[in-house]
Structure formats: C-alpha cells, structure tokens
Amino acid sequence: MRLLALETSTEYCSVALWQDGALTSRCELVGQKHSELLMPMLDSVLREAGVKLGELDGIAFGSGPGSFTGVRIACGVTQGLALGAGLPVVGICTLLALAEAAGQDKVIAALDARMGEIYHAAYAKRDDAWLTVVEPNLCKAEDAPMVTGEGWHGSGSGFAAHENALAVRYAGQLASSDGTAIPQAAAIARLAAPLLVAGAGMDAALAAPFYLRDKVALTTAERLARGATA
Amino acid sequence: MKKLIPQLVLGIESSCDETGIALYHQQDGLLAHALYTQAAMHSEYGGVVPELASRDHVRRALPLIRQTLDQADRQLADLDAIAYTRGPGLAGALLVGTSVACALGYALDIPVLGIHHLEGHLLSPLLADPAPALPFVALLVSGGHTQLMRVDGVGQYTLLGETLDDAAGEAFDKSAKLLGLGYPGGPELAKLAEHGDAARFKLPRPMLHSGDLDFSFSGLKTAVLTLTKQHEMTDSTRADIAAAAQAAIVDVLVGKAQAALKQTGLKQLVIAGGVGANRLLRSQLDAAAVRKGVRVFYPALEFCTDNGAMIAFAGAMRLRQQAPQDGYAFAIKPRWDLQQIG
Ligand SMILES: Nc1ncnc2c1ncn2[C@@H]1O[C@H](COP(=O)(O)OP(=O)(O)OP(=O)(O)O)[C@@H](O)[C@H]1O
Numbered sequence: 001m002r003l004l005a006l007e008t009s010t011e012y013c014s015v016a017l018w019q020d021g022a023l024t025s026r027c028e029l030v031g032q033k034h035s036e037l038l039m040p041m042l043d044s045v046l047r048e049a050g051v052k053l054g055e056l057d058g059i060a061f062g063s064g065p066g067s068f069t070g071v072r073i074a075c076g077v078t079q080g081l082a083l084g085a086g087l088p089v090v091g092i093c094t095l096l097a098l099a100e101a102a103g104q105d106k107v108i109a110a111l112d113a114r115m116g117e118i119y120h121a122a123y124a125k126r127d128d129a130w131l132t133v134v135e136p137n138l139c140k141a142e143d144a145p146m147v148t149g150e151g152w153h154g155s156g157s158g159f160a161a162h163e164n165a166l167a168v169r170y171a172g173q174l175a176s177s178d179g180t181a182i183p184q185a186a187a188i189a190r191l192a193a194p195l196l197v198a199g200a201g202m203d204a205a206l207a208a209p210f211y212l213r214d215k216v217a218l219t220t221a222e223r224l225a226r227g228a229t230a
Numbered sequence: 231m232k233k234l235i236p237q238l239v240l241g242i243e244s245s246c247d248e249t250g251i252a253l254y255h256q257q258d259g260l261l262a263h264a265l266y267t268q269a270a271m272h273s274e275y276g277g278v279v280p281e282l283a284s285r286d287h288v289r290r291a292l293p294l295i296r297q298t299l300d301q302a303d304r305q306l307a308d309l310d311a312i313a314y315t316r317g318p319g320l321a322g323a324l325l326v327g328t329s330v331a332c333a334l335g336y337a338l339d340i341p342v343l344g345i346h347h348l349e350g351h352l353l354s355p356l357l358a359d360p361a362p363a364l365p366f367v368a369l370l371v372s373g374g375h376t377q378l379m380r381v382d383g384v385g386q387y388t389l390l391g392e393t394l395d396d397a398a399g400e401a402f403d404k405s406a407k408l409l410g411l412g413y414p415g416g417p418e419l420a421k422l423a424e425h426g427d428a429a430r431f432k433l434p435r436p437m438l439h440s441g442d443l444d445f446s447f448s449g450l451k452t453a454v455l456t457l458t459k460q461h462e463m464t465d466s467t468r469a470d471i472a473a474a475a476q477a478a479i480v481d482v483l484v485g486k487a488q489a490a491l492k493q494t495g496l497k498q499l500v501i502a503g504g505v506g507a508n509r510l511l512r513s514q515l516d517a518a519a520v521r522k523g524v525r526v527f528y529p530a531l532e533f534c535t536d537n538g539a540m541i542a543f544a545g546a547m548r549l550r551q552q553a554p555q556d557g558y559a560f561a562i563k564p565r566w567d568l569q570q571i572g
Binding site for chain 1: 322
C-alpha cells in the first residue's frame with residue numbers, strides 16, 4: 001500500500017510518502033509560498049523513492065481546520081493529482097494529525113484560529129485507534145469545551161497563542177503541552193493508510209476542505225438587521 | 231510522443247465568481263465549455279465575497295472538468311495541455327483553478343500555462359465567426375476594467391487609454407445600487423432603463439472631450455446620488471435616472487472607441503467584457519460604425535463575461551508560439567498589468 005500525503009494548512013509545507021508502513025517525508029517552513037513549493041516538494045519525494053504517481057493507491061491531505069487558502073492549496077492539488085492519476089482521496093483533520101504526532105494517548109489539540117479563537121478538539125487512544133472525545137469546534141480559549149480526568153497533553157499553536165487561558169481552563173488536567181507542534185504530512189499519512197486499506201477513499205471531486213469557521217461574511221439582510229446602511 | 235504544438239487544450243478560469251472550463255482544439259476549435267456562476271450566492275451579500283467565491287470554486291472545478299470532457303466525448307488522456315487563469319483576480323479564487331490545473335498537468339505529464347485573464351477577454355472575439363483580422367482596436371469593458379487596446383497579435387497589446395477611477399461595469403453596478411437594484415446591477419439597470427426617458431435628466435459625460443483616450447466614471451455615481459436625493463423615487467423617476475445613467479456611460483464609451491479608431495486608423499473594433507452585453511452600447515456602436523465605415527465585433531454573449539473558453543483559446547494561441555511554463559510550481563498574480571506580458 002502506497003500513499004502520498006500533503007499538508008499546507010499552516011506556514012509549513014509538508015509531503016510524506018507511505019509505503020507499507022515505511023515513511024519518507026519532508027517538511028519546510030515556507031510562510032505563504034506553498035503554491036511555489038508544494039509541487040516541486042512532492043515531485044522530489046516521489047522521485048527519490050523511485051515511485052510514480054500512478055503506482056500509488058491514494059492521496060491524502062490535511063483538510064483543515066487551518067489557513068483557508070493553505071487548506072485549499074492542498075485540496076486543489078489533491079483533486080488535480082487524484083483526477084489525473086485516477087486515485088481515491090482521503091481528507092484528514094489537522095487536529096487529529098496533531099494528536100497522532102504527539103506521542104501521547106490523551107491529547108487536546110488546539111490551533112490558533114486568529115480573531116481570538118482556537119480550533120479545538122480532544123482525542124484519546126484506545127486499542128491503537130483514536131476516539132474523538134470532543135468534536136472539532138471553534139471557540140474562545142477561555143470557553144474551550146471541558147474534558148474529564150487528568151494526564152492530558154496539549155498540542156498545537158493554540159497552546160502558544162492562548163497559553164494562559166488554556167492553562168487556566170484545564171488546570172490540573174494538563175500534564176504537558178507543546179505550542180510549537182504543527183500538523184504534518186507524516187501524521188496525515190499514518191492516519192490515512194488504514195482508511196484507504198478499508199476502502200474509505202473517496203472520488204477526487206469529493207476532496208473538500210474542513211473549514212470549521214463557516215460564517216465569513218454578513219448578508220445584506222443581516223447587515224441591515226444590525227442597523228447598517230445597505 | 232508529444233506533438234510539437236499541443237492540440238487539445240483544457241482551459242480553467244476561476245479568477246472571480248465564475249468557474250469556467252473549456253476544451254479547445256487547434257484544428258477543430260471550441261469543442262465544449264461549461265460555466266458555473268456564483269452570482270446568486272453573492273447577490274445575498276450585495277457583492278462578491280472573496281472567501282465564499284474560493285470555497286465554491288473548490289466544489290465546482292472537477293465536476294465541470296468532467297462535464298466538459300463528456301460533452302466533447304474526450305478522455306483526460308486526450309489532453310495535450312492545460313491553460314489556467316493566473317491573474318489578475320481574487321487571490322484565493324485564482325489559487326483554486328491554478329492548483330487543480332498544475333496538479334492535473336503534473337499527473338497527466340502534459341504542459342501547463344498561466345494566462346492573463348484580460349488577454350482571454352481580448353482574444354475571445356477571435357472565437358466568433360466571423361472573427362476580426364489582426365490588427366484591431368479592442369474596447370475592454372468589464373466589472374473591473376475599462377481599457378482601449380490596440381491588438382497587433384497574441385501578446386502584442388498597446389494600451390491606448392483606460393479609466394482613471396471606476397470601471398464602466400462598476401459605474402453600472404454602483405448606479406444600480408443607488409437605485410435599489412440587485413447585484414450585479416448592470417443588467418438590472420439596463421432593464422429598468424428600457425422603461426425610462428433618458429432625456430429627462432442630463433448627466434455629465436466625463437472626459438468625453440478630454441482629447442485623450444482615458445475615462446473617468448466616478449463622478450457619475452455622485453451625479454446619480456444627487457438625483458436620487460433631489461427627487462421622489464417613484465418607479466418612473468427611477469427608470470428615468472437609470473436611462474440617463476446608461477446613456478451617459480454608453481455615450482462616453484462610444485465616443486472614446488471612435489476616437490481610438492480615428493487615432494490608430496484601424497477599421498475594426500472589438501468589444502470584450504461583461505458590459506459588452508449592453509444593448510444600447512451595441513446599437514450605438516453599430517450605428518456609429520455604419521457612419522464611419524468600420525466593423526464592430528462582439529463575442530457571443532456567453533463569452534462576454536468570464537468563461538473558460540477564452541482561457542483555453544488564449545492558451546492554445548500562446549502555445550502555438552511559445553513554450554509552456556517550466557514545471558508545475560505555481561505562483562498566481564492577483565495584480566498583473568497586461569502591458570507586462572508581451
Ligand atoms: N447588459 C449589461 N449592461 C450593462 N452592464 C452589464 C450588462 N451585463 C453585464 N454588465 C456588467 O458587466 C460587469 C461584469 O463583467 P465581467 O464579468 O466581464 O467583469 P468582471 O469579471 O466583474 O471584471 P473583470 O473581468 O474586469 O475582473 C458587471 O459590472 C455587470 O454589471
């Protein structure tokens with residue numbers, strides 16, 4: 001089983017190739033240059049492994065939440081690759097990718113969502129599989145959904161941007177945290193592999209970003225209701 | 231084996247609020263095209279919301295590519311090249327078409343090429359039959375642009391004049407908004423104007439006699455605003471203001487287009503862009519053309535606004551004379567001066 005995974009939802013760009021459990025990956029801090037670097041990066045990962053796109057069994061991508069534009073770059077590239085090579089696709093939640101990479105069994109994942117909010121979720125590992133304890137949600141750090149018990153690990157930029165608020169919110173429950181952790185293609189690949197094996201891959205056209213923040217503008221009617229002029 | 235000149239070109243347009251896909255063949259011409267317009271979605275917001283536009287392009291691009299291939303009875307494997315809109319336009323929206331195009335080109339191992347959106351508009355009249363012969367004067371009138379260009383060949387464009395502020399389409403849209411019409415306002419204003427008396431109110435013809443080929447439309451909306459404040463907005467008054475605004479915009483466009491023909495000595499005028507759909511503009515241009523012995527060409531109505539056909543076509547034309555882009559890395563150009571492309 002071979003799959004290629006792409007992740008561009010943060011200021012990092014990463015690509016991973018999974019071959020029956022063996023991973024080769026690359027990750028670079030690129031700022032906003034994903035568009036210029038993603039294609040050459042995936043090409044070199046494939047080339048170095050001597051693998052052709054057509055020899056893959058699927059493409060996975062970090063579907064978000066994260067930078068809207070970044071997530072769409074990975075999604076668009078996934079769509080194009082999968083359409084052209086006739087491959088199934090799998091979108092993996094970036095919050096789950098944080099949990100997967102943390103090396104812990106109880107993870108609260110939080111990404112800085114700007115505008116004073118975080119993308120948040122909590123996961124626990126049972127029998128080598130992740131259970132979703134708190135569904136991905138958009139919230140203020142001080143209002144983040146509660147979890148039960150101790151020994152949680154905090155992962156992701158949310159723990160850097162809102163360190164104090166989250167420390168207060170989960171007082172006595174957080175054993176450790178890493179605000180520098182980022183969702184990466186390697187974790188996406190590990191999470192996607194069993195899904196592809198199970199036949200959960202989807203048609204290329206169904207590759208879709210997972211935004212979480214869905215209210216991005218006000219309709220004219222809503223603006224008028226708030227007392228503005230048309 | 232790759233043919234020297236790519237024959238079958240897939241075009242992808244996603245620079246604003248329409249997803250356009252088309253297939254153009256060097257010998258057989260336009261084989262198929264499909265368009266999805268988001269206008270209904272954005273109209274609830276009173277204008278294009280860039281983030282929502284991008285989100286919609288991601289949903290539409292692949293189904294439209296498949297639909298276009300089906301229509302033309304072609305397979306992905308038949309494609310020889312992909313042309314996509316690289317700019318100018320909304321960054322997020324451009325990135326969708328661009329990322330799909332470049333990744334698809336990589337997967338199919340065929341060349342890709344980024345196209346200037348306005349070049350697509352400029353060349354789209356050549357898709358029509360009869361098509362103008364080169365060289366010609368093009369009047370590009372869209373929601374974001376108002377330019378007069380001399381077109382000597384693919385990539386040979388000389389700017390003759392352009393708007394110093396609002397675009398003609400913007401003048402239509404802003405006037406429409408002041409009259410309480412929906413978005414996009416141009417077609418709505420034109421419809422309302424049909425019932426109006428253009429002679430009741432006299433609006434300025436900005437820069438009509440400025441001696442150069444530049445435009446200015448921002449004063450017009452101020453004049454329209456003043457009228458809406460001075461008069462009770464009955465249905466007939468609104469129609470009269472609409473007719474006056476349309477007459478003013480059209481007069482200036484027609485006057486400047488004629489001046490451009492005179493200055494260049496060319497006998498063919500090509501109209502491109504969404505405002506080119508305007509009936510009054512067409513009839514006045516045609517009337518003026520008869521008087522001056524020139525010919526006016528309009529792209530088919532469906533190719534006046536943004537579409538994939540013009541991108542596939544411009545890509546096919548360029549690939550006849552130049553190499554495709556080097557590799558598959560992509561960089562969009564949300565702001566991109568047509569003069570720079572050559
Ligand atoms: N019948 C009409 N009369 C007047 N204006 C019209 C008519 N039909 C369309 N328009 C105007 O044309 C514009 C849309 O044209 P088009 O789609 O070419 O431009 P755009 O995509 O908004 O801008 P650009 O291509 O410059 O980025 C809008 O301003 C619209 O109101």
